[in-house]
Amino acid sequence: MKILIGIKRVVDYNVRVRVLPDGSGVDLDGVKMSVNPFDEIALEEALRIRDAGKAEEVVVVSIGGDPVQQQLRTGLAMGADRAIQVKTDAELQPLGAAQAFLKIVEREEPGLVILGKQAIDDDNSQTGQMLAALWGRPQATFASKLVLNGTSARVTREVDSGLEIVDVDLPAVITVDLRLNEPRFVKLPDIMKAKRKPLDVVTLEELGVDAGSNVSVTHCAPPPQRAKGIMVDDAAQLVQELKNRGLL
Amino acid sequence: MSRILIIAEHDSQTLNLATAKCVSCAQAIGGDIDIAVFGSAIGEVAAEAAKLEPVTGVIAVEAEHLANPLAVNWAPEAVAIASGYTHVLGPSTTLGRDLMPRIAALVGVNQVSDIMEVSGPHSFKRPIYAGNAITDVECAPDRTVVATVRTASWKAAGSGGAAAVEQRAASSSPAEHTRYVGLETEGGERPDLQSAVRVISGGRALGSEEKFGLIYGLADRLGAGVGASRAAVDAGYCPNDMQVGQTGKIISPDLYMAFGISGAIQHITGIKDAGTIVAVNKDSEAPIFEVSDIGLVGDLFQVIPELESLLG
């Protein structure tokens, strides 16, 4: 079985993003970029499945301009076998990304596609579900546990009311939550080795995907700030303050 | 004029409060508002939905394979109804986040995730970067808008109406490739996090599952719901459904009290809509104090027992 992993290049989660004064977006100048943390977890899970002998190949896919090759190389250094860049300078939205993934899926015929449950830049949380819909296959989102049983997978999903368990036949799309695993650290020799692993490039046009969208972002602004708070000295003052505000 | 369809969230017994919040968002968009209820024994839930104001109609689709909220089964039902509507809305709960993009893809549109404000029938505000930026988005007016509603941004619509309930047969057959196995829920007596008026939260500082009991104790004293940071959940002090933040629950209680939580941006994004934020942390430099309305530098293991005795 082959496992396909989506990797998105995003602003590192430790960076405090700043909105540009002209409202055109957030400041990406000189900002550290990383693999979306959820995608690292997705890849880690695939590597574990492969290393347990339940899959033969792990392929990482990223959509974007040439800088995404950095993140693909990180994926290869973590242990993926092969990388595919879907090259485009357009800012693809989730439906376009799902359409591009579908084209890759049709070429590669994976048994499993594992994606992050959301990207920490636009926080959309759509692509995996959309890919599953377009592909006509099962989706198991927000996975915190994944067990393969031959031709199906048992997935534990983190939902608002607790943990939901579903069985899905393969091929399927799984999107992962934080508690699925802890991704490995990349070691220096692996980075060297990753340079020799194959990285294929295909353009969005070659895949026949239209980057257009029914939704456009017109403005970006910083969030409203909360009014500055006060400090109290002890529990008694805290209780008094809460009473004054009618909260107790 | 807009015609808005809301996909109801429920557990077969009661309608989730998130649905009433979607009604408020729909009201801001303006137009006729219908609610679709999918499930197997949904008579009571459909009746409850019909009372929400100002709902125009309820469409109840009852079938065995719709009993559990599997997106693979619910999405085709929503799509079958959607053609008559300009907007299809669902809550930004885990149910909505799972279901709505599947509907959007089948309709052939991008979804607007987490509507926090309506600027016009096709113009919305939504957060990105864990709420560190707010974007304005415009939807093509000639396409169906499929969106999730950021529940923490909306008050629940009131009850008192009497819309008609229309029964419809399911239009799709069960997806054989996906099987619901079950739900593990701790579901105690405490108020639900997303609707609780008060929430008491604990972080990594609690140190163990046993000591996390301090948080439960104070919460019960105040009739509050219980939340947690990711670090506390990861460490196994409490169940996953208590996680508050970017990747947990986004909540909007009147009072939020955080004990031993540092205030990482991913946590803060989940509590920004709270009325009053109280932070107790022994580190005066902790970032949580940048957003708290009332801060107390202190050791939670002292402060919580003191609070308990002061509350009598």
Ligand SMILES: Cc1cc2nc3c(=O)[nH]c(=O)nc-3n(C[C@H](O)[C@H](O)[C@H](O)COP(=O)(O)OP(=O)(O)OC[C@H]3O[C@@H](n4cnc5c(N)ncnc54)[C@H](O)[C@@H]3O)c2cc1C
């Ligand atoms: C992609 C991604 C998504 C994430 N999503 C979330 C999310 O949804 N929710 C979330 O919460 N986090 C999330 N995180 C994690 C987040 O970055 C932080 O790691 C986490 O919130 C830290 O939890 P904490 O505040 O409990 O622990 P810490 O950061 O370790 O803070 C513990 C605090 O306790 C204080 N303390 C210690 N002892 C005491 C004492 N005796 N009395 C009082 N105070 C004490 C310390 O001063 C410190 O400030 C996410 C991270 C990533 C990368």
